[in-house]
Amino acid sequence: MTLETPQTTNEYVNIAYYKFVAIDDPNQLRNELLTCCNNLNIKGTILLAKEGINSCLVGSAESIDSFIQFMHNKPFFADIEFKKSFSSHIPFRRMLVKVKNEIIPMGMDSIQPAHFTGKYVEALELKKWLDDGEDVVILDTRNDYEVELGTFKNAIDPKLTKFRDFPKWIEDNFNNYKNKKVVTFCTGGIRCEKATAFMRQEGFEEVYQLQGGILKYFEETHKKAPHEDNHYNGDCFVFDYRVAVDKALNETKYEICYSCWTPLNENDLKSPLYKKDIYCPRCYERHNQKEAQRQNLIRENNMKALQVRQERAKKVKEQWEKGLLK
Template structure:
């Protein structure tokens, strides 16, 4: 492996009861600092959810440490090579939930969740006529890449999905629903919610888009565009057969999968923007933001 590819990104989660998330998070933070990792890790009574980056030695040490804990002996890691750190800093924080679906009665994936589908099986199920493929991510994630034929829920946050489903899919409970997300964690709860709502059959992509793209047989087949990730890379390739740009520049509409944040700090809206339009519009998402920025300078 070259020097440039001597770093790795780990994407992982585990739904398992953690007795004292605050104490666990504090101890875990100190260990990660000592190892030299960067990233974001959430800890709650319901489990752990993290993405970290480091050298191969650092990430291997981290995986061994986590698996040495009986709670995480069988935890799965999605591993991606990278040229360096993809985070600027390290954060390990206790939370009420590691994934917030916004339900009055939360879902415990260890008690209720959809059928796990491996990449090839997921692709085969997608070809069936009675299947609905539901993207469990946010609209801006879908916009730069998704499975062909998947439904794009008009939601900006995961907790908006239950209401959207009730308003748009309530009459299709006799169909099979397939869900997918970046690494699989959101589908664990969403598929359980769908079953609780009365959908006949629910399947979820085991390991999410990242694992699907790494599968040696499928190599991302059926996924168009790139996968949005919550680190400095922003997007990563999935389909190894063809590279299709499905995103559209917010300003001119031409094919693009490049994201920027609006130059007006109170807005800071992340939107797809080509380099030409970024220069033309000075990084602003709208004339309104440009005018407001100018007024603050006067």
């Protein structure tokens, strides 16, 4: 299903999409997709693996429509849903198509969302559950820096630094919710495919995933009831140069540290521990440690090079003294 393009003053269309589906030859598909995007002057990132595709792209309305048609012409991508938002600039610098082992790393071969995952709950259905005060547990599957910008009211935050930590967190902290009605959510839905597959494998009886993620939820609830409480506080972090979007999917005013992906507030930007595109107060210490390691490595390499030169000079001197060199 492709969303209709609304009237907008913004020039560029951003699309986010994914699908877990068997891809026999990701490298061949990579070449096709890269050629298509370059021909259409589309920027962004596509991740491919044998388990599927995950992508965020931006271009003109005409280019994006052509790309969507290109994708839908492929039988295994015919039902992909593209989530659209709009911007006045291109929030990507280049076009990348990467082949990976997994499109969402979890490191568990037993988790195959193309065959086994949780139930879906549509955006408006979830809003009704929350409106009615249903006994439902809301679980955020995103990383900590994303949650800082916004999340559902009363959502449980695992405080993940990487998605690979999700299975262990569930095992260590969430087993007492196995008999509860649990709804997982993330930005676009892809992480919840693996999260719910894992949770079902672990014996959770009634686990759901928010269809289309927060972005789809914002779109549907804003369209249906723009002035009602949608039970979400704050904005939604997105993985491009917009940084975040609000409940109407408009770009919000945030800066970001492109070293650690932390959203930055006004105090962060004024901090002496902030250097644009290099470090911020959160990653300054780690940056210094890496820099110290780098400098130590440089010194070690310089010492090794000096020793080699000294040994070479010593041998030359010995040859001169023996009259072997003239």
